Amino acid sequence: MIRLTIDGKTTEVERGTTLLHAARFLDIKIPTLCYHPLIKPFAACRLCVVEVKRSWGMELVPSCHVACQEGMEVSTGSSHVLAARRLVLELMLARWPNVPILRKYAAELGLEKPRFASPLRDEREDACILCGLCVRACDEVVGASAISFAERGIGRRVATPFNLESESCIACGACALVCPTSYIKFEAEDHRGKPPEFLLDPNTAIYMPTAQAVPKVPSIDRDSCIHFQTGGCQKCVEVCEPGAVNHKMVDEEIEVEVGQVLVAIGYDTFDPTPMAQYAYGRLDNVYTGLEVERMLNSTGPTGGRVLLKNGKPPRAVGIVHCVGSRDENYHRYCSRVCCMYALKFAHVVKERSGAEIYNFYIDMRAFGKGYEEFYSRVLNEGANVIRGKVAEVVQAGWSKQKEGALLLRCEDTLIGRFREIPVDMVILCNAIEPRRDAEQVGRLFGLSRSPDGFFLERHPKLDPVATMTDGIFVAGCAQGPKDIPDVVAQACAAAARMMATISKGEVEIDPVRAEVMEEYCSGCRVCSALCPYSAISYVAERKVSQVNSALCKGCGTCVAACPSGAMTGYGFTDRQINAELEGVLAV
Amino acid sequence: MPHRMHLMVCAGTGCVANRSPEVRDALVTEIAKRGLENEIQVVTTGCNGFCGAGPLMVVQPDGIFYQQLSPKDVPHLVEEHFLKGRPVQKLMYVPPETRTPLPKMMDIPFFSRQRLIALRNRGLIDPERIEEYIARDGYAALAKALSQMTPQQILEEVKISGLRGRGGAGFPTGAKWEHVLKAEGEPKYVICNGDEGDPGAFMDRSIVESDPHSVIEGMLIGARAIGARWGVVYIRNEYPLAVQRLMIALEQAREYGLLGDNILDTGFDFDISVSRGAGAFVCGEATALVSAVEGRPGEPRARPPRLAQHGLWGKPTCLNNVETWADVPPIINNGGAWYAQIGTEKSKGTKVFSLVGKINNTGLVEVPMGITLREIIYDIGGGVPGGKKFKAVQTGGPSGGCIPNELIDLPIDFESLAEAGSMMGSGGMVIMDEDTCMVDVARYFLAFTQDESCGKCAPCREGTQLMLDILTRITDGHGTMEDLDALEEVAKVVAETSLCGLGTSAPNPVLTTMRYFRDEYLAHIGAHKCPAHVCRQLNTYRIDPAICVERGHGCGVCRRECPEKAIFGEKNQAHRVDATLCNKCGTCVDVCHFNAVIVE
């Protein structure tokens, strides 16, 4: 640490700290033009001069560049300093009388109007004051070197080569960002601070994927990050105090050895596009449930307001239940959660927009604790419920007033009439369906799937979390559609089952299992392909198959299939069975 | 078989411009014609320093000095002097005071009062033959440094000598080397600054042209002392002859194994590359020079860090000017103490000055520090020509200042010049007489620095422009007293706040002229008159009819040359200037052979 005195105040700073930083730390203001915290000091505007006591007297030095030294005595506001600053500023004002930042500093120094007029007087407010920030940002930080100083002396200017569009410009906008006078303007839209949902792209090169991202850390977009284009910049690394930014990080595969696995891969939502009658993706203001959920989120694109595409609130909203569920053409099962979230939408949308709500249902399934009560409440709030399947969603008329409005056609089965209901927005409560990759995952873990595609538990009543393979458990919508409380309960149950095994410390296995007689095994791998429990693996070094006795259930499929007779049941070889038979027959 | 006579024909830039190669060729032809080629050797040497009198030739061993030769003098000269042994008087130097020719070089005060260290070989060797340099103890210092001294001892010797940088600032060379030696980082570099941009100074050109090996040897010794492997000579491209001779010298040194790997079989490796300047005065500033060598625009950067820590390619770098490097070998050869006995307490040794302007003996002189201005100007320089009155001497080029007549007994060293408001600079000395206008001089230098400013820092870029504006107003007769105050204020702030030496010293010519010649400024502003009649806009021109007719017979040269056709008159009749047409260019004054044009 270094001790020095600035304006009579003694302070301690780290070695290498510039006078400017030390002064700012003490809340002493020093005007700067060519200084930027992320760019190396240039010491060219000379506005930041301060007075330092030397053995030969007081010396003016640029504070942005000179480092603190032990015992230094610095004065930042002496009449000498102020007079020098004022004159330097006056010289600049003589050339650029209308640049706001110069005028601001001049006003602070009590300078009204410059006494001189430069022969190169430039009246523009956004004149270039040759601070060089843009050139240095482009060269040092970005590494593109698209602009440079041209000419010299009084004729110095900032320019692209031959004043033509520069080929090496990567349009990062850094030059415009640092320009103190807006001489350089960035013509593309500035996306900073806007939510990514609006842009279909990250808003900046380093961004938060969503407002509620887990884990809540920013990530780098390789396509917009300057570093990945020029190899330069990395200013985020410099300013990140914990040193958390790492440009070299790439996706990696980690191998972990485990004894048990809980398969909870979740679900996909049904894509209603194929149901052409609902016009999803074809007409505006037709949304899926998850999309509306995002809209209702207070950190979402509309800040939680319910809005139409034209930015106005809807006057009437139709909520269609059982989209893809309970449908012979798509999924025969009931997705279980739609009725309740549809009622939630009915409640929330009405509350936020005051719109008329129409729910179209087949059967209202509000079973369980408090759900039926919620249904009654929504009804009391004035939501319309219509029992009947929606036939189609169409554009309502062609008149100007009705432009954009939608028409829902359905049969009201309770009154037995065909109805057409005009709405502004349609919410499709689409089905829960198995994950696209459920089949691969199932094969990986040797899991069976029910006809609807969800993973099959060992027993629907007695063992709803285990699978046919020991040590593999399922929970959540991977096993079947369910709501959050059910998922939590099932997950806890699965976890408890796994903990039980761990706490026991050992696993009991059935003595009935298959075994390979390696001397006969030809390594044909017929067995491993057939094993329903993935218990047989192939040992490449010895070119034989091997049975994992913890996984093997002793079903015997492999024994029967083995063409060379190498696979036998443990304790059930032909010789043993023959001996047993002989023993029995001998009696 | 040695020759009995050596003709040392100067082939410096000045003499070459005066057709010295033709003289040399004529000599060779004539000598061959007379069958003397085995007896007389013609040697082309570098600049002799006495550039105003070229082409020059010194005949050795007698030391006869001939000047202003032309090829048609050659047959007579060979016949009379080289064959018959009668030196030709009409080709000798004639001092203006005595009018008796001085045959011997050493009889001429211009030469006899000098003490040559940096210029020790000038005129004595052929710069394109390394053997001749070696014959004059060349590379002996290197051999000594490599075989008998440790780097530390070399450093000590330089420190004892008290040698200070000859480039201008006068930083102690030994201390500089020590900084580089102690600095961390490899490799280290040595650089020779040959970007001699000061108008009116040409000692570096002269040294490289007449004795390039002395610079190479100095750099070799410096490199040994600080542990450098590579060196760079940065030299102005405006000096083609110097570049060419340097290239030849480097090639010869490489052939002899004095550059390259394992120099003189001592295991020391060093080599030098040449970087040609592309025309920017500011590149004389050390950090700007490094920037230029690295292939970037020559913009200075703020110091610290010094070059000793962060120089070429970010590595420790030792940068000295041509003259400083040339001073090193004699110091190692003769010992630092020998060097330190010359000069004054704080400024040791000798300094080369280029004596130009209104002076009889124009040229390069090397004198011990502490010599007075009077000795240089009157004893060596032969005083001001045409019986005019000495007014001031400008030292240090655009960074320096004007020293007035009152201070003519000032002993010259770094400190005394600084005290007088000027500086040593690279050693330019421009003598000014009563016909020189000091405001115009200030304006001239400012126009120079304004034009050469790199434009990086605001005070220098805007301030020099503004000061130039004000000075132009004053010399045009539109100046006010407020202008004068503003000028002084701006000058002081520019000097204090500029980024590099160019800016901080740019106001020196203004400040010193304002200090010593304020009356001239006041005359321009108050009376709208230029006392020296230099500022043309303040002059009026008229033709004395009597002189015009009687002496010139109305010759009409002025009428023909006048660009504005403002002069009227018939042949044999008095001419007159029409003041309404006259643009005050003053051409008529220059062309009139009879001094009939009167400037008022």
Add this chain to the structure above:
Amino acid sequence: MPKLKLEDLAEVREKARKATSLREGAARVKMTVHMGTCGIAAGARKIVEAALREVEQGDLRDVMVTTSGCAGLCSREPMATVEVVGEAPVKYVDLTEAKVKAIFKEHILGGKIVEQYALAIGSERAY
């Protein structure tokens, strides 16, 4: 050109110095061979050559051989003046190559004037 070693440097210097020593100007002995038309006619050039040969062979770095015009005593040519620093110049007349050898041996190196060849001691200035 082979690369120099430390000891080679001195050798190159000695060799080169012989060729250029003439320019140093400072010599202990200066021998001026008078080479007017008469001198040349009487064989002064041979005398100069002989003298230069002596200098070269003896590696005499402090001896300077130079020429001048007619000394005025045309009948006694070839003539030469030998000036040892601090001593009066001596004029030798009717020189031959053998005499030059002797003068070098006895006067220039030995310091003893060869009186039988000498014309006079003392000389007028050349210019």
Add this chain to the structure above:
Amino acid sequence: MQLETVDRIIQQHHADKTALIAMLQDVQSEFTYLPQEALVYLSRTIEVPLSRAYSLATFYRAFSLKPKGRYSIAVCMGTACHVKAAVKILEKFERLLHIKTGQTTPDLNFGLEEVRCLGCCGLAPVVTVGPDLYGKVMLPKVDQIVKQYQKQGARDAKT
């Protein structure tokens, strides 16, 4: 435009990025200026930013982006020459050639420039025309110089 010439220059300097200024000097002396095409090609070949080459080309006085005259007349404006009224010499050239300092005659025969000290202060005022140097130039000599090169130019044009 002969890009082969630029290629040759690049090879002479071993395509060394640090020798950029030296390459520009060679290009300049080859073409009397730095053609845009040559700069673009050069910077691309040796992989330095074009902006660097452009800034060098405009920073240094030795470079020009416009073609220069066949005979480049340079009047020395050093101190010694200034004191000896070099500005009048310059003005006389301007009058004779009908161009301003820094310009080139339309027939590309003459370019007129002022230069900083050529280091021949003893010969002030000094004028150079290409490689030829003229010392102690007085006003009438200016006519001679211009005439001499005009003649030479006409001769060169014929051959």
